[in-house]
Amino acid sequence: MKRLASKLREVVGARGVIDDPTLLLPYESDGLAMMQVDAELVVLPRTTDEAARCFRILHADKVPIVARGAGTGLAGGATPVEGGVVVSTARMRDVLEVDFEDRFARVQAGVVNVDLSHACGQGGLMYAPDPSSQMACTIGGNVANNSGGPHCFKYGATTRHILGLVLVTHDGRVIDLSEPVVDPVGYDLVGLFVGSEGTFGLATEVTVRLVPTPPVVEVLLAIFPDLDGACDSVTDIIAARLEPSALEILDRLTIEAVEKSVFAAGYPREAEAVLLIEVEGVECEVASTTREIRAILEGHATLEIRTARDARERRQLWAGRKGAFGAMGRVAPDLYVADAVVPRTKLRELVRKTVEICAERDLLLANVFHAGDGNLHPNICYDRRDADEVKRVLEAGHLILETCVAAGGSLTGEHGVGLEKRAEMELLFTPSDLDTMCRVRDVWDPERRMNPDKLVPLHACGELRTMPPREDAR
Amino acid sequence: MSDSLLAALRDVVSSDAVLADAGDSTPRVAPETDVEWSGVLQLALARGITCRVEGNGTRAGWAPDARPAELVLSTARTRGVVAYEPGDGTLTARAGTAMAELAEVGAGGGHHVTPDVAHPTRSTLGGVLASGCSGFDRLRYGPARHNLLGMRVVLADGSVASAGGRLVKNVTGYDLHRLWAGSFGRLCVVLEASLRLYPLPDARACARLAYPTRADALAAARRVGNEPIRPTALVVHGGELFVFLVGRTEVVEWELERVRDTADGEAVERLDAGAERDARERLRDFLPSGAPSLELATRPSRFAAALDGVERAAHACDVPTETVAHPAIATATVRLGPATEDAYTRFRDSLSNFDERVTWRDVPGAPSASLEGATSDAAALMRELEAALDPTGVLGAGGARV
Numbered sequence: 046m047k048r049l050a051s052k053l054r055e056v057v058g059a060r061g062v063i064d065d066p067t068l069l070l071p072y073e074s075d076g077l078a079m080m081q082v083d084a085e086l087v088v089l090p091r092t093t094d095e096a097a098r099c100f101r102i103l104h105a106d107k108v109p110i111v112a113r114g115a116g117t118g119l120a121g122g123a124t125p126v127e128g129g130v131v132v133s134t135a136r137m138r139d140v141l142e143v144d145f146e147d148r149f150a151r152v153q154a155g156v157v158n159v160d161l162s163h164a165c166g167q168g169g170l171m172y173a174p175d176p177s178s179q180m181a182c183t184i185g186g187n188v189a190n191n192s193g194g195p196h197c198f199k200y201g202a203t204t205r206h207i208l209g210l211v212l213v214t215h216d217g218r219v220i221d222l223s224e225p226v227v228d229p230v231g232y233d234l235v236g237l238f239v240g241s242e243g244t245f246g247l248a249t250e251v252t253v254r255l256v257p258t259p260p261v262v263e264v265l266l267a268i269f270p271d272l273d274g275a276c277d278s279v280t281d282i283i284a285a286r287l288e289p290s291a292l293e294i295l296d297r298l299t300i301e302a303v304e305k306s307v308f309a310a311g312y313p314r315e316a317e318a319v320l321l322i323e324v325e326g327v328e329c330e331v332a333s334t335t336r337e338i339r340a341i342l343e344g345h346a347t348l349e350i351r352t353a354r355d356a357r358e359r360r361q362l363w364a365g366r367k368g369a370f371g372a373m374g375r376v377a378p379d380l381y382v383a384d385a386v387v388p389r390t391k392l393r394e395l396v397r398k399t400v401e402i403c404a405e406r407d408l409l410l411a412n413v414f415h416a417g418d419g420n421l422h423p424n425i426c427y428d429r430r431d432a433d434e435v436k437r438v439l440e441a442g443h444l445i446l447e448t449c450v451a452a453g454g455s456l457t458g459e460h461g462v463g464l465e466k467r468a469e470m471e472l473l474f475t476p477s478d479l480d481t482m483c484r485v486r487d488v489w490d491p492e493r494r495m496n497p498d499k500l501v502p503l504h505a506c507g508e509l510r511t512m513p514p515r516e517d518a519r
Numbered sequence: 520m521s522d523s524l525l526a527a528l529r530d531v532v533s534s535d536a537v538l539a540d541a542g543d544s545t546p547r548v549a550p551e552t553d554v555e556w557s558g559v560l561q562l563a564l565a566r567g568i569t570c571r572v573e574g575n576g577t578r579a580g581w582a583p584d585a586r587p588a589e590l591v592l593s594t595a596r597t598r599g600v601v602a603y604e605p606g607d608g609t610l611t612a613r614a615g616t617a618m619a620e621l622a623e624v625g626a627g628g629g630h631h632v633t634p635d636v637a638h639p640t641r642s643t644l645g646g647v648l649a650s651g652c653s654g655f656d657r658l659r660y661g662p663a664r665h666n667l668l669g670m671r672v673v674l675a676d677g678s679v680a681s682a683g684g685r686l687v688k689n690v691t692g693y694d695l696h697r698l699w700a701g702s703f704g705r706l707c708v709v710l711e712a713s714l715r716l717y718p719l720p721d722a723r724a725c726a727r728l729a730y731p732t733r734a735d736a737l738a739a740a741r742r743v744g745n746e747p748i749r750p751t752a753l754v755v756h757g758g759e760l761f762v763f764l765v766g767r768t769e770v771v772e773w774e775l776e777r778v779r780d781t782a783d784g785e786a787v788e789r790l791d792a793g794a795e796r797d798a799r800e801r802l803r804d805f806l807p808s809g810a811p812s813l814e815l816a817t818r819p820s821r822f823a824a825a826l827d828g829v830e831r832a833a834h835a836c837d838v839p840t841e842t843v844a845h846p847a848i849a850t851a852t853v854r855l856g857p858a859t860e861d862a863y864t865r866f867r868d869s870l871s872n873f874d875e876r877v878t879w880r881d882v883p884g885a886p887s888a889s890l891e892g893a894t895s896d897a898a899a900l901m902r903e904l905e906a907a908l909d910p911t912g913v914l915g916a917g918g919a920r921v
């Protein structure tokens with residue numbers, strides 16, 4: 046590693062390589078803190094060219110490569126389980142171009158999601174995908190995970206907003222897929238790359254589509270005496286084919302945590318659940334959609350429906366939602382953020398099931414989720430120092446996934462498979478499906494050095510076993 | 520074609536699914552079930568036969584055979600809606616189902632099915648997705664691939680594989696369906712696909728604005744495009760601009776007002792119900808399937824100049840044109856009229872170094888669906904993907920992509 050570090054320094058300069066064990070600590074995991082592995086070496090290129098030169102050095106030595114943005118992932122995606130070198134995009138932070146006329150922007154992969162929004166805001170445009178982690182997560186990480194966010198209910202996940210990419214492959218080739226026109230030339234390599242969780246290569250530049258900011262926005266907060274009413278309201282709003290731009294549910298425990306935190310949004314503490322609804326568009330559209338949504342809410346015994354009076358109140362209501370995960374730190378030292386999708390016709394039934402599964406295992410559960418997309422986030426509070434509790438958390442997490450899949454759902458709506466859910470891939474996909482994924486992966490990375498051990502269960506790729514969390518994972 | 524192949528095919532599919540015409544036309548087989556599809560592809564693999572996949576042939580000329588096909592694999596019997604979930608806004612159907620049938624099923628439950636493609640009664644879901652085409656309604660709903668939730672396919676070795684699913688949000692596993700969409704039958708045969716649906720609009724209307732020249736109409740389209748309205752299509756045909764609006768009744772009325780405000784004193788004709796539908800279908804279906812055409816794709820800011828460039832080149836070579844332009848998404852379909860072979864050749868040559876992307880369709884001798892414009896590393900990767908999914912070229916007639 047020493048020799049490698051000095052070779053890499055020649056490319057990226059002294060500040061572009063981290064090998065001091067204390068400085069390496071943050072790289073031992075992402076947001077899935079229960080799975081940690083010591084990082085050996087981190088390199089921080091500044092440009093596509095530097096990244097490509099680093100990759101060629103690593104290729105010559107057959108070193109595993111783990112791409113890393115901000116490390117906010119929640120599935121262990123950026124955790125260097127097989128050792129090797131972590132390639133961080135933290136020094137690739139330039140917004141290269143914002144084209145207001147043709148409505149696209151070209152950025153380096155390490156640009157933070159919210160910075161992109163700021164860069165295009167003055168021109169009346171926005172980058173729509175808004176993960177709750179948007180203050181920290183990078184566009185490259187969003188691309189790799191095909192991230193979602195509250196407004197993806199209306200605008201769709203990251204993949205719908207990516208027009209082009211510049212990539213570096215495992216052997217240091219640069220592939221330029223950045224032409225921002227409407228359809229791919231040949232096969233849709235961009236569409237295939239988005240969501241590949243760092244296993245196909247490193248995205249160094251991203252061209253994104255920008256959309257006009259809506260002229261009118263209204264935010265409603267519906268307050269419920271139980272979680273069922275909130276879930277049923279969402280199911281009915283979808284069935285009525287109404288088109289708000291976001292539908293988010295927060296349960297009592299989450300509300301309590303938020304209200305005690307700096308994100309306090311004025312959510313009523315006596316509520317068992319709140320449903321945060323945003324409606325946007327032109328004035329008459331917002332008015333009629335809101336009216337119909339209100340009628341549905343009233344049919345589900347809401348205690349109260351509040352409307353944000355101005356932009357400040359809207360921001361406050363959203364700050365509570367977006368800060369909810371952070372606020373949970375008040376409830377327990379660690380949070381396991383599960384992520385599953387269910388058909389939107391079955392929200393109530395499956396949310397109840399998650400509550401039961403956690404109650405049976407004496408686990409504290411907080412639900413805060415993208416209800417409009419059927420994307421559940423049962424957040425289980427725990428303490429990673431308590432081995433038995435960790436075991437129960439993992440068991441509950443697995444059961445929740447099994448239950449959702451059995452009901453026609455899926456393993457992940459936005460956080461990805463990463464390290465965490467490889468074994469569960471077999472709940473959803475046949476050996477033939479997985480084999481096909483492996484064949485495609487091998488085209489991008491025949492040596493499987495890019496983010497090894499992630500996404501696809503190992504034995505599906507012709508290896509030995511489905512891997513539980515590693516023994517040495519602390 | 521040897522009788523032994525026909526006999527072997529009849530062993531794996533019901534005998535009426537094998538269509539072997541007398542004479543020299545290529546035999547066709549139309550499997551129905553997954554097992555039949557697997558059996559046919561395994562047979563083709565074992566015998567080293569090159570196949571072409573066919574839906575209903577409406578876009579067959581977009582990617583003529585890269586190699587002569589010895590067997591045509593038809594999705595004609597792989598038909599039907601598998602699941603329509605009105606409460607979840609999703610629809611899953613088998614590849615051979617006509618788009619018009621999907622639209623009808625969706626409408627029954629209050630949903631709009633996108634893409635709204637040309638010739639929907641003859642276009643199959645599998646063919647539409649495999650040819651990477653999008654709908655007339657793309658401006659509002661996005662390209663077809665963005666509303667594709669998942670796919671089930673059969674690969675060249677007969678294995679059946681799925682990717683994605685039937686849910687509106689899902690990031691589990693690689694998005695292989697994004698690779699398969701637009702692969703022109705070269706990487707797989709699409710068996711089934713799931714789509715995200717949209718609310719069927721309460722109201723529809725179209726504003727028609729007539730200008731002296733196309734340039735004026737394109738300029739007007741830019742003004743309309745900057746308004747806070749969400750049309751399904753902004754279409755320029757000659758000097759006419761059509762703005763197709765859908766949605767809640769009050770919103771459509773409001774949007775019509777905004778269009779009037781931008782009209783710069785020009786008369787705005789409002790087309791309702793029947794007239795709107797006629798205009799939409801006429802513009803959507805203006806290109807008969809199989810007619811030679813050129814698809815232009817660029818950026819909105821360069822669109823007018825690019826379109827002029829194409830047409831000037833055509834006229835300089837005596838190739839007549841008729842264009843339906845979608846300026847807001849910077850694409851245009853240019854129908855090429857009758858001309859001599861020499862004129863076509865000169866026209867193609869004159870655009871060989873054109874700065875914008877042009878795709879030739881149903882133009883004899885033109886490289887259809889080609890990779891012109893892809894970097895060599897990207898093209899190499901695409902070739903490797905073909906080799907990985909179809910090492911011996913069983914589906915090698917398809918695509919002509921790489």
Ligand SMILES: Cc1cc2nc3c(=O)[nH]c(=O)nc-3n(C[C@H](O)[C@H](O)[C@H](O)COP(=O)(O)OP(=O)(O)OC[C@H]3O[C@@H](n4cnc5c(N)ncnc54)[C@H](O)[C@@H]3O)c2cc1C
Pocket residue numbers: 075076111112113114115116117118119121122123134154175176177178181182183184185186187188189190191192193194195242243244246247248249370371459460463496
């Ligand atoms: C509080 C909180 C709230 C969150 N809310 C949401 C939410 O609303 N929606 C949502 O979807 N997610 C959410 N997440 C999860 C996470 O923020 C997203 O997955 C995010 O996209 C990760 O970005 P990152 O830059 O932190 O990537 P990392 O965590 O560093 O990496 C994520 C994955 O991407 C790969 N990767 C990173 N950069 C690149 C690159 N340039 N090229 C190739 N591969 C790369 C990594 O190898 C890894 O597999 C949340 C996380 C937290 C902690």
